[in-house]
Amino acid sequence: MRVFLVSLLMVNAAGLLASQEIVDRIAARVENDIILLSDIRVLSRYQRFLDGKSETDAHILDRLIDQWMVRTEADVSRFPHPSDAEIDGxxxxxxxxxxxxxxxxxxxxxxxxxxxxxxxxLASQLYLSNYLDSRFRPAVQVDPPAIEDFYRNTFVPQAKAGGQEPPSLDAAHDLIQEALVQRGINEQSEKWLRESRTRLHIDILLEGGSK
Structure with missing residues (x-):
């Protein structure tokens, strides 16, 4: 009876491993870490939850690799994780x-x-975005002409297109300045991520993924 039970458990374990290999497998290796197909599936569901649609698996994998780079550096620098209050907000x-x-x-x-x-x-998003903000915000400079140009060529047309009367430049100044700072942070983050990828060993195993 004991031999039968051991054999049954081995068969079931093999079946579980086989089914898991079909459902979940390694999508990429980044240095000594791995990104699983299930990680892609979760982010895909989250995108559909937010936007009603999701990117391709290859694009999502690219995002997960970017997240790995940011998270790894944030962890090494012992960057603080968001508080429960931040996540609640x-x-x-x-x-x-x-x-x-x-x-x-x-x-x-x-x-x-x-x-x-x-x-x-949400906790992961806050952790990564807070780190990038902390790292790149000090280097972003926004001068008055840039704010005026954004107000005239972007802010006002968008407000009018939405059937709204745009506020004055003075009233919109801080909002526009922060938008331009965020754009600068995004640009510097993207540049850093591109450069960082060239120094990493990344093995894409996902079919259709970019090497």
Missing amino acids: ALERLRKSFSSAEQYEVSRKQSGLSDSQVRGM
Whole structure:
């Protein structure tokens, strides 16, 4: 009887491993770490939850590799993780971005995400974005002509296109300045990520992924 049970467990384990290999497999190796197909699936569901659609697996994998680079550097520098209050605030803002609390729950359930997964994604987003902000914000300079140009050529046309009367330049100054700072942070982050990739050993195993 004992031999039969051991054999049964071995067969079941082999079956589980075989099915897991089909459902989940290594999508990429980055240095000594791995990114799994399940990681891509979770981010894909999160994108559908937010936007109603998701990127291709290859694009999502690129994002996960970028996240790995940022997270690794943040961890090495012992950058502080977001507090529960910060995560609560981000979750509240996310809920308010939906038409109602009911719509939020419907969309979340349709995407297949649990409450803890949504909270975990928000915590990760905050950690990575806070680190990039801390690293690159001091180097971003926004001068008055850039603010005036953005106001005249972007801010005002967008407001009018939405049927709104644009506020004065003085009233919109701080908002525009922060938008331009964020754009500068994004540009410097993208440049840093491109340069960092050239120094990493990355092995893409996902079919259709970029090498």
